[in-house]
Amino acid sequence: MTAAAVLSVDKLCKAFGGLRAVDAVSFHVAPGEIVGLVGPNGAGKTTTINMILGVLAPTSGRIEIDGVDLAANRSRALARTNFAAVYAPLPGNLTVEQNLRVFGMIYAVEGLSERIEQLLAAYDLARYRKTKAGVLSSGEQTRLGLAKAMLNRPRLLLLDEPTASIDPATARDIRASVTAFVAEGHGGVVWTSHNMYEVEAVCDRVLFLARGKVVLEGDPKTLPHQHGAASLDDLFVQVAHEALLPEHAP
Amino acid sequence: MNPSRVAAIVLRQLYLYSGSPQRVLPIFAWVAVDILLWGFISRYLNGVSHTGFNFVPALLGAILLWDFLTRVMQGVTTAFFEDVWSRNFLNFFATPLRTSEYVAGLVVVGVGTSLVGLVVMLALAWGAFGLSFLSYGAALAPFLMVLFVTGIALGITGAAIVLRLGPASEWLVWPIPTLISPFAGVFYPISVLPGWMQVISRVLPPSYVFDSMRAVVAGKPAAWDRLAIGGGLSIIYLGLACLFFASVYRYAIRTGLIARYSAETVS
Numbered sequence: 001m002t003a004a005a006v007l008s009v010d011k012l013c014k015a016f017g018g019l020r021a022v023d024a025v026s027f028h029v030a031p032g033e034i035v036g037l038v039g040p041n042g043a044g045k046t047t048t049i050n051m052i053l054g055v056l057a058p059t060s061g062r063i064e065i066d067g068v069d070l071a072a073n074r075s076r077a078l079a080r081t082n083f084a085a086v087y088a089p090l091p092g093n094l095t096v097e098q099n100l101r102v103f104g105m106i107y108a109v110e111g112l113s114e115r116i117e118q119l120l121a122a123y124d125l126a127r128y129r130k131t132k133a134g135v136l137s138s139g140e141q142t143r144l145g146l147a148k149a150m151l152n153r154p155r156l157l158l159l160d161e162p163t164a165s166i167d168p169a170t171a172r173d174i175r176a177s178v179t180a181f182v183a184e185g186h187g188g189v190v191w192t193s194h195n196m197y198e199v200e201a202v203c204d205r206v207l208f209l210a211r212g213k214v215v216l217e218g219d220p221k222t223l224p225h226q227h228g229a230a231s232l233d234d235l236f237v238q239v240a241h242e243a244l245l246p247e248h249a250p
Numbered sequence: 251m252n253p254s255r256v257a258a259i260v261l262r263q264l265y266l267y268s269g270s271p272q273r274v275l276p277i278f279a280w281v282a283v284d285i286l287l288w289g290f291i292s293r294y295l296n297g298v299s300h301t302g303f304n305f306v307p308a309l310l311g312a313i314l315l316w317d318f319l320t321r322v323m324q325g326v327t328t329a330f331f332e333d334v335w336s337r338n339f340l341n342f343f344a345t346p347l348r349t350s351e352y353v354a355g356l357v358v359v360g361v362g363t364s365l366v367g368l369v370v371m372l373a374l375a376w377g378a379f380g381l382s383f384l385s386y387g388a389a390l391a392p393f394l395m396v397l398f399v400t401g402i403a404l405g406i407t408g409a410a411i412v413l414r415l416g417p418a419s420e421w422l423v424w425p426i427p428t429l430i431s432p433f434a435g436v437f438y439p440i441s442v443l444p445g446w447m448q449v450i451s452r453v454l455p456p457s458y459v460f461d462s463m464r465a466v467v468a469g470k471p472a473a474w475d476r477l478a479i480g481g482g483l484s485i486i487y488l489g490l491a492c493l494f495f496a497s498v499y500r501y502a503i504r505t506g507l508i509a510r511y512s513a514e515t516v517s
Contacts, residue, residue, distance in 0.1 A: 016506070050509045053344035057504045079346040088344075091262070091336040098265045105258035106345045 005064075006031050006080075006155045006188040007052065012061035014047055014212075021047045023212040024061075029156065029188035034178070036199040036220060037192045039209035040240040045192045048209070049085075049160050052190070054078050066155040066187075079107065082152055084145035085160035092134020096125050096144055099133055100151065107152035119147040122177070139170035146174060155187040162191070163198060175202050196220075196232040206232070208239050215239060251354060255347050259355020260362075263329050277325075277363050278370035281317040285371050288313040289379040306381050307467045309437065312460060314371050314381070316436045319397040319404075319456060320427040321367040325360030326405025327412075327423055334417050339508050349499050353492065356409065357402055364401065368394075386463065389472035392481060393459050399484035400455045404430075406491040410498040413507075435460045455484040 007029040014022040022044040029035045037045050050056035052063055054074050063070040068077040090099045097116060104112040120126040123143040128136060133144055142162060149157060159178065163171035179202060182189055193199050199206055200220040208216035216223065216239060220232050229235035267273050292305040299305070333339060342352065375381040383390055408423035415422070433440075433447055434456040440448050451457040458480030462472045502508045 046509075047506075050506065053340075055340060055344050055503060055508045056506045075346040075348050078344065083344055085340075088340040089337075090341060091338050093270075093332075093336055094262065094265055098262075102258050102262045102265070103341070103345070105254050105261065106342070106347050108252060108254045108346075 008064040010062040013059045015059045034189040034203045036203035036206040043209040044212040081156040082149040082154040083158035084149040086164045097129040104151045123147040139166045157189045159191045200232045255351040256354045263359045285374045319401040322364040322401025323404040325363035326356045327408040329356045329359040330409035392477045396480045403487040403491040410495040414498045455480040
């Protein structure tokens with residue numbers, strides 16, 4: 001583990017009955033680093049993310065966020081993180097501004113009104129400040145989710161398929177905003193995606209998960225060549241197929 | 251406990267109430283209908299009984315106090331249901347928010363909405379039927395306090411049940427006050443109940459309130475020792491309800507229920 005890591009995951013396991021959804025996963029995220037977490041459906045990506053978010057208890061293993069043990073100091077550890085996920089839209093019956101205020105208070109953001117204005121401008125949401133979140137388009141809701149995720153300037157940002165089901169232009173804006181966040185030196189990012197071109201463009205390092213284990217790790221730009229694949233997309237397919245072979249069965 | 255996080259939970263509810271007459275109306279509309287209904291029944295019974303017994307403080311006062319308990323409970327559970335309905339658990343519980351802060355926020359909302367309902371009920375009962383709660387004397391404060399604490403305990407228990415069993419279990423929670431009312435002796439002394447029902451009555455804090463209320467209406471002094479038992483029981487139940495919620499929450503974290511509650515695409 002790296003002492004200065006914003007996220008250290010050590011031998012993380014989660015079993016549901018006899019199924020080991022996450023099996024001894026270890027990795028870290030350094031400040032200023034974007035780490036991609038990829039793998040086929042059921043590989044354990046979201047289970048891993050849920051454990052890092054403190055909404056799912058590991059069967060064993062240890063998670064430290066910015067040096068704070070999540071199991072021992074849940075609230076303090078989660079104050080240093082934030083997340084956006086396509087399956088966790090903000091309450092649709094609150095307006096954009098109300099959502100940001102409520103979550104800003106939960107994260108005890110100082111100078112909250114000013115921070116909300118910054119985020120409304122940064123994510124092009126100012127004109128929707130009085131609009132209920134539930135009537136926003138998918139892209140606008142994604143931008144709102146990201147604005148919420150940036151409220152507390154997290155040391156660790158977790159993005160679970162942040163560009164799923166949105167148009168390429170909005171996806172590009174989102175990638176730009178996250179890379180800008182990292183470039184400003186605020187923290188590190190864990191990014192899950194099924195879009196390998198996006199992972200290659202954005203991530204400094206990528207971890208392939210299959211059947212709950214990290215099966216490959218490396219630079220997304222060089223990893224395909226090292227494993228005889230033409231592209232990261234091909235490598236993904238190769239890993240996914242290998243994971244389905246009988247000898248890989250648990 | 252961080253006051254800013256408790257305030258955030260309360261503020262979310264205020265935002266919902268501020269733009270939604272359909273949420274504001276139930277705070278006082280149904281209790282107002284109850285007051286009118288039981289006010290006229292009490293007035294009718296006064297006219298036909300010829301016993302000189304005044305049914306207004308006995309029946310109307312009882313329904314007012316019972317509605318207060320119901321409103322307190324529903325204030326807490328409805329605030330919780332807002333997060334069920336908007337699939338907001340993942341957003342809230344993946345933050346620094348502690349369960350104690352979340353529950354405290356729900357309780358503050360329950361206090362606020364039930365007080366609004368209480369004021370409306372008192373005004374209507376006094377204005378339309380001449381029922382003054384001052385006639386209960388100093389016992390009114392412990393009456394309200396015991397019912398208030400019991401209502402919060404029921405509300406937290408209801409929230410825990412829905413958290414554990416899922417959104418469809420909402421229907422189990424709404425009728426809880428109705429299920430308790432026959433045992434609580436709202437309208438009659440518990441001595442009229444069969445023995446097994448009396449045993450249940452003795453462990454229900456409201457039964458001590460209504461017992462004492464009838465004593466005051468009959469011109470006797472309030473049974474302070476029995477009110478103290480009711481108060482003690484309500485505090486015990488509040489503690490147990492908090493432990494129950496915390497236990498269900500831990501179960502939900504252990505099994506992934508919190509994440510699945512709103513994130514049905516968990517892989």
